[in-house]
Amino acid sequence: MHKKMSANRAQEKRQAKEAEHRQAWAHYQSGVHSVGLFRYVHLGLWYFLRAIGLYKRGILNALDIRIKEHTVKLSRLPRQFDGYRILHISDLHIGGIPGLTERICTLLETISADACVFTGDYGFAFYDPPEKLVRHMRAIIRSIRVNDGMFGVLGNHDSSDLLPVLEELGVKILMNQTAAIRRGMAQLWFIGLDDCHHFQAHDLDYALQEANILSGECKIFLIHSPEFIPQASEAGMDFYLCGHCHGGQIRVPALGALINNARCKRAYTDGHWRYNRMAGFTHRGTGTSCVPVRFNCPPEMVVHTLRCGEN
Numbered sequence: 001m002h003k004k005m006s007a008n009r010a011q012e013k014r015q016a017k018e019a020e021h022r023q024a025w026a027h028y029q030s031g032v033h034s035v036g037l038f039r040y041v042h043l044g045l046w047y048f049l050r051a052i053g054l055y056k057r058g059i060l061n062a063l064d065i066r067i068k069e070h071t072v073k074l075s076r077l078p079r080q081f082d083g084y085r086i087l088h089i090s091d092l093h094i095g096g097i098p099g100l101t102e103r104i105c106t107l108l109e110t111i112s113a114d115a116c117v118f119t120g121d122y123g124f125a126f127y128d129p130p131e132k133l134v135r136h137m138r139a140i141i142r143s144i145r146v147n148d149g150m151f152g153v154l155g156n157h158d159s160s161d162l163l164p165v166l167e168e169l170g171v172k173i174l175m176n177q178t179a180a181i182r183r184g185m186a187q188l189w190f191i192g193l194d195d196c197h198h199f200q201a202h203d204l205d206y207a208l209q210e211a212n213i214l215s216g217e218c219k220i221f222l223i224h225s226p227e228f229i230p231q232a233s234e235a236g237m238d239f240y241l242c243g244h245c246h247g248g249q250i251r252v253p254a255l256g257a258l259i260n261n262a263r264c265k266r267a268y269t270d271g272h273w274r275y276n277r278m279a280g281f282t283h284r285g286t287g288t289s290c291v292p293v294r295f296n297c298p299p300e301m302v303v304h305t306l307r308c309g310e311n
C-alpha cells in the first residue's frame with residue numbers, strides 16, 4: 001500500500017532548510033530580520049481588533065467550523081470508486097484557540113467517509129514541537145472514522161519532527177511519495193508532495209518514479225498550497241487537494257480576501273476550481289493561524305464525493 005522512501009531524500013532536503021530557518025529565527029530574535037515585519041503586522045491587527053471590540057467575535061467565528069459537502073466528477077475514476085468519499089482536513093493550526101480540538105472532535109463523530117487526507121499545517125506557530133501537538137492530534141485522529149486510512153503532507157508551518165509522531169498515530173505522511181487504495185483490480189492513487197511554498201522540498205518526479213502508476217489511472221494529488229497547479233496538471237493529476245490560503249481568514253464584503261499568501265491566481269485560492277482537465281479544491285482551513293480570528297470566512301472540514309464522469 002504505502003511506499004517508504006528508503007534514503008528519504010525529501011526529508012533530508014527539508015531538514016536542511018529547517019536548519020537554515022531555525023538559524024534565521026535565532027537571528028531575528030537577536031536583531032532585525034524580515035520575519036519581524038510579518039510579526040508586527042499581526043500584532044498590529046491583534047491590537048486593532050481588541051481596540052474596536054471585535055477580537056472575541058473573531059475567535060468565536062474561528063470556532064464555528066462548517067462541514068462542507070463537495071461532489072466532483074473525474075473522468076478516469078474507476079467505477080469501483082464511484083461515490084468514494086474523502087474527508088479533507090487542512091491547516092488545523094491546533095493550539096492557538098482553546099476548545100478548537102474538542103469542537104473538531106465533536107464534528108468528526110458525525111462524518112462518514114472512506115479515507116481522510118490532511119493537507120498540512122498542524123500547529124499554530126511555526127515549527128511547534130511535536131510534544132505540543134500530540135495530545136490534540138491523538139484526539140482528532142481517534143475521532144476520524146474511515147476504513148481506508150489517513151494520508152497527509154506537511155505544510156510551511158510544520159517541522160519534519162512531526163512526521164514520526166503523525167505516522168505513529170496512523171497518518172501516512174507522503175513526503176514525495178505515493179499510496180494506492182485498491183478495489184478489486186482497480187486502484188485509486190494518492191500522490192503527496194512536501195511543501196512547495198516555503199521549503200520548496202517538493203519532488204514530483206521522484207514521487208512518480210517510485211510508483212508504478214499507469215497513465216490511465218486516477219490520481220488524487222495532495223500538497224499544502226495551490227502554487228503547483230500547472231505542473232500537477234501537466235503531469236496528469238486528476239484532483240488537486242490543498243489548503244494554505246485559509247480563504248484569507250478575514251474577508252471584506254465585495255472585496256473578498258485581503259491576503260492569500262500564495263504565488264498563484266486568486267481563482268485558485270479558495271474552494272473548487274478547474275485547471276485544464278484537472279479538478280481542484282483549495283481548503284479554507286479547519287483552524288486559524290497568526291491572529292486567531294475569522295470574519296466572513298468560516299473554517300471548514302470538507303467531504304469530497306468522487307463520481308465517474310466528465311465535468
Ligand SMILES: [Fe+2]
Binds near residue numbers: 093155157244285289
Ligand atoms: Fe495554514
